């Protein structure tokens with residue numbers, strides 16, 4: 430038996446070596462080395478009081494003619510549940526550091542208003558507050574992630590917010606919660622200590638912010654058996670000095686104090702060319718396609734470099750990386766409020782989502798959470814709404830396709846592939862990750878960045894048993910196709926069968942500009 434296995438292995442290797450010379454896209458899976466769980470929280474989302482994300486996108490109020498449960502849209506909730514939403518970050522973003530939570534509780538007609546100075550200067554009537562957000566999370570079946578106000582709030586205010594949502598003791602804050610109709614604590618676990626404190630959250634230096642973090646985190650108490658996961662504000666893009674300073678100061682603290690920082694955030698938005706030239710979300714050339722994809726691929730380098738700094742000060746990996754804002758940021762749709770950040774979503778966004786999710790999977794050992802910006806009607810959304818209508822974007826279909834990785838075990842992969850080149854600049858044409866779920870099924874998600882050519886890919890499964898394979902694909906005729914209101918979706922997912930399987934190998938023909946998920950079931 431042992432000999433038979435050996436012979437089978439040698440034959441597979443020889444076949445593989447032959448293929449190596451014949452094909453240029455080779456992926457090798459190592460299922461035997463799978464050990465890291467891909468946290469479901471890498472598939473997280475973000476909803477800010479910004480434009481029509483909360484109001485109209487989620488909250489329509491109990492008296493709306495749009496079907497709702499306690500004011501929350503049923504169509505949006507049902508689509509997000511189907512997609513597999515593990516967590517939701519709220520209330521900001523920049524809005525979080527101007528938000529005073531007590532204005533958003535109690536009878537809605539008595540709640541004070543405020544000006545949303547960050548986003549369009551509109552009046553915020555606070556009708557969607559803490560109770561409504563936690564109701565939304567319950568309806569979605571996801572974990573809440575609350576970002577507290579460090580920039581313009583107080584330590585006492587944040588401390589009382591945690592007590593309001595998490596304490597089951599007898600106290601003024603828990604009395605307030607009960608008076609607002611919620612007897613039991615919600616047990617919120619994930620708590621952000623400010624947002625972008627280097628910028629809109631207070632323009633602080635890392636040294637100053639670190640001291641604030643210690644104060645605010647210390648008084649954001651653990652109640653009962655609930656242990657907060659406290660997310661500190663981390664770097665913007667490649668601000669390695671911020672990471673270095675935060676981690677150096679953290680490493681000097683006692684073991685007890687170090688528990689006040691469980692995660693360090695990273696924000697990285699993909700721009701087409703730069704902040705001065707974000708470009709249209711729907712009208713673009715192949716050059717724009719290429720530069721957007723090249724810029725998004727940079728996430729891997731950023732993660733590696735920030736993690737190298739973190740590891741230097743935290744060899745035991747007690748602090749996780751939290752990529753709690755990522756995604757495409759283009760110009761707003763013509764004719765919409767520039768402060769509302771409403772953009773359409775094309776096949777290019779789907780490709781960007783696939784690349785980022787594969788990258789997060791491949792770093793599952795160190796990334797604790799990631800949240801795309803944002804869930805509805807803002808930046809790279811899952812869903813767009815117009816009154817009672819709802820559109821599922823290409824990005825939505827990618828998240829739904831990739832949900833098979835949530836909680837699965839990461840399979841290490843090695844990739845050797847041809848480049849996709851435009852004007853002398855190149856990116857790898859194939860992007861991939863793989864995992865094994867509890868039932869033993871393997872899922873491989875592949876992205877072909879090339880908008881012009883099919884890409885033959887050979888996948889060595891690393892198995893010496895027969896398998897059955899099924900596939901799903903997301904692609905479309907044009908790279909700027911999108912789904913619009915009142916029209917049949919152009920970019921959606923479909924069955925995929927352009928592969929051949931045999932001898933532990935899978936030969937896949939990736940359509941141009943596509944995302945494919947293969948489900949491999951050992952027999």
Ligand code: AHR
Nearest residue numbers: 521522523524624625802
């Ligand atoms: O997502 C939009 C904004 O981008 C967020 O409010 C802020 O944190 C970031 O700059």
